[in-house]
Amino acid sequence: MKYDVVVIGGGPSGLMAAITAGRHGANTLLIEKGKKLGRKLAISGGGRCNVTNVLPDKELIEHIPGNGKFLYSAFSIFNNYSIIDYFESLGVKLKEEDKGRMFPVNDKAITVVNRLLEQIDQHDINTKLNTKVDAIHYGEDHHTIILDDGEKIETSSVVIAVGGKSVPHTGSEGQGYAWAKKAGHTITDLYPTEVPMTSNEPFIKQKILQGISLRDVTITALKPNGKPIKTHRWDLLFTHEGVSGPAALRLSQYVVKALKKHKVDELKVSIDCFPDINEQQLVEQLMSASKQSPNKSVKQVWKPMIQERVLLYLMELAQLDPSTTYHHLEKKKVISLAHNMKNFELNVNGTLPIEKAFITGGGVSLKEIVPSEMASKIMDRLYFCGEVLDIHGYTGGFNITAAFSTGYIAGLNSAQRATNYIEE
Structure with a gap:
C-alpha cells in the first residue's frame, strides 16, 4: 500500500505530525519501534506532563538556547497558546504552575497521551508498533521505507520524528541521524543537555x-x-x-x-x-x-x-x-x-552521559531546513521535527513546545506537499 505521509517515531512531535497530516486529508502511517505510542510523553514532567509554557514568544525562545530563534516561523503558525487551545479542545483542562509551566488539571500525563491516541483513531491514521525501520530509500517519485523484516512501504512524504540520543529506553537511540545523512544532511556535534x-x-x-x-x-x-x-x-x-x-x-x-x-x-x-x-x-x-x-x-x-x-x-x-x-x-x-x-x-x-540526559544537544543542521515548513532543503518531500533537529531548550515545557510546534508544521506541510504532488 502507498501512503501520502509516513511518520517515523511515536513521541510528542511524531504524534502531532501524524495527527496533523491525517486531519489535513493525508493517508497517513505512523511507525513506532516500541510497543506503545507516547512513551516519552507519559513520563514527562515526572509523570504529570508539562505540555507547554505560557511565556511570551520572545521569552519562550530565550529559554530554548539551542537555536530557539529558528522557531519564530513555526511559532507564528502554531505556538504555546495553540498547544493550550488544542488540548483544551480535546477536553484536557490545563493549569498554570510556577515559571509558566502548564500541566493537566488532574496531574496525569496518561490523559494527554490517551487524547492524542483517540485523535489517531479519529483521523484513521494507520499505526505500526513494535516495528523497526531498517532504511529509507529516497526516490524522485516516492520514498520507500524498508522495515527490518524486509517489508517495503511506499510514501510520497516522510517525516522523521525519532528523537535524539537521550532517554534511550523510550526509543530515542539516534537512528534518525543516519537517515538524514543519507539524504545529504549535516549532523552537528551531539552532546548532553539538561543533565x-x-x-x-x-x-x-x-x-x-x-x-x-x-x-x-x-x-x-x-x-x-x-x-x-x-x-x-x-x-x-x-x-x-x-x-x-x-x-x-x-x-x-x-x-x-x-x-x-x-x-x-x-x-x-x-x-x-x-x-x-x-x-x-x-x-x-x-x-x-x-x-x-x-x-x-x-x-x-x-x-x-x-x-x-x-x-x-x-x-x-x-x-x-x-x-x-x-x-x-x-x-x-x-x-x-x-x-x-x-x-x-x-x-x-x-x-552524566548523553543517554542519561533529558535532552540531546545538536542534530540535523537547521541551515538545511525550511523553518516555516520543517522541510528538507536537500531532499524533496522529506521533513524533520522534534529532537532530531539541532534545537534544545531548558526543562520547564520548552522542549515539548518545540516538539509539538515542529510536529504540527511538519505534519501540515508533508500532507499538503504529498497531496499536491499526487495531483500534479
Missing part, C-alpha cells in the same frame, strides 16, 4: 551533602580565568555524583561546551545560597540573629536560614565551631562563613 553534572570533590565522594536540596539559589559556571560563563537561578540538588536539580540541569550544557572549548578537565561552579542580598548584608543578618539569642549555639540560631548539613559543612570551611554562642563569636569567621554561603565553589569535571 546532572559530576564532580570529584571530596565532599561529593564522601556523600556529605547527598540528597540535600537548596531552594531558589543561583549557580554560575566560571571560565578558567574566573569570569562567569552563565548563571541560572532555581533549585539545586546534591547527589552522590555531583549536582542536579533544575538550576544545575540548565547550566550543564554551558559546562559541557566550556570544558571542550578551554580543553580543561575541570571547571569551577559557584553557588550563591542567598542571591537577593550581598555579603555584607548576610554578615549583618547572621550577627543580628545570633545577638538576639546570645545563649544559643550559632548552629541552632542559623539553621532556619539554610539546610543544616550545608550550614555545618560551610561552617567547617570557615573554621567556625557550631557550638559557639554570640558571646564568643569571632566576626572574621562570620565574614568567612558569609563568603562561603555566597560563593560555595566546587569543581565539576563533566556530566
Whole structure:
C-alpha cells in the first residue's frame, strides 16, 4: 500500500505530525519501534506532563538556547497558546504552575497521551508498533521505507520524528541521524543537555551533602580565568555524583561546551545560597540573629536560614565551631562563613552521559531546513521535527513546545506537499 505521509517515531512531535497530516486529508502511517505510542510523553514532567509554557514568544525562545530563534516561523503558525487551545479542545483542562509551566488539571500525563491516541483513531491514521525501520530509500517519485523484516512501504512524504540520543529506553537511540545523512544532511556535534553534572570533590565522594536540596539559589559556571560563563537561578540538588536539580540541569550544557572549548578537565561552579542580598548584608543578618539569642549555639540560631548539613559543612570551611554562642563569636569567621554561603565553589569535571540526559544537544543542521515548513532543503518531500533537529531548550515545557510546534508544521506541510504532488 502507498501512503501520502509516513511518520517515523511515536513521541510528542511524531504524534502531532501524524495527527496533523491525517486531519489535513493525508493517508497517513505512523511507525513506532516500541510497543506503545507516547512513551516519552507519559513520563514527562515526572509523570504529570508539562505540555507547554505560557511565556511570551520572545521569552519562550530565550529559554530554548539551542537555536530557539529558528522557531519564530513555526511559532507564528502554531505556538504555546495553540498547544493550550488544542488540548483544551480535546477536553484536557490545563493549569498554570510556577515559571509558566502548564500541566493537566488532574496531574496525569496518561490523559494527554490517551487524547492524542483517540485523535489517531479519529483521523484513521494507520499505526505500526513494535516495528523497526531498517532504511529509507529516497526516490524522485516516492520514498520507500524498508522495515527490518524486509517489508517495503511506499510514501510520497516522510517525516522523521525519532528523537535524539537521550532517554534511550523510550526509543530515542539516534537512528534518525543516519537517515538524514543519507539524504545529504549535516549532523552537528551531539552532546548532553539538561543533565546532572559530576564532580570529584571530596565532599561529593564522601556523600556529605547527598540528597540535600537548596531552594531558589543561583549557580554560575566560571571560565578558567574566573569570569562567569552563565548563571541560572532555581533549585539545586546534591547527589552522590555531583549536582542536579533544575538550576544545575540548565547550566550543564554551558559546562559541557566550556570544558571542550578551554580543553580543561575541570571547571569551577559557584553557588550563591542567598542571591537577593550581598555579603555584607548576610554578615549583618547572621550577627543580628545570633545577638538576639546570645545563649544559643550559632548552629541552632542559623539553621532556619539554610539546610543544616550545608550550614555545618560551610561552617567547617570557615573554621567556625557550631557550638559557639554570640558571646564568643569571632566576626572574621562570620565574614568567612558569609563568603562561603555566597560563593560555595566546587569543581565539576563533566556530566552524566548523553543517554542519561533529558535532552540531546545538536542534530540535523537547521541551515538545511525550511523553518516555516520543517522541510528538507536537500531532499524533496522529506521533513524533520522534534529532537532530531539541532534545537534544545531548558526543562520547564520548552522542549515539548518545540516538539509539538515542529510536529504540527511538519505534519501540515508533508500532507499538503504529498497531496499536491499526487495531483500534479
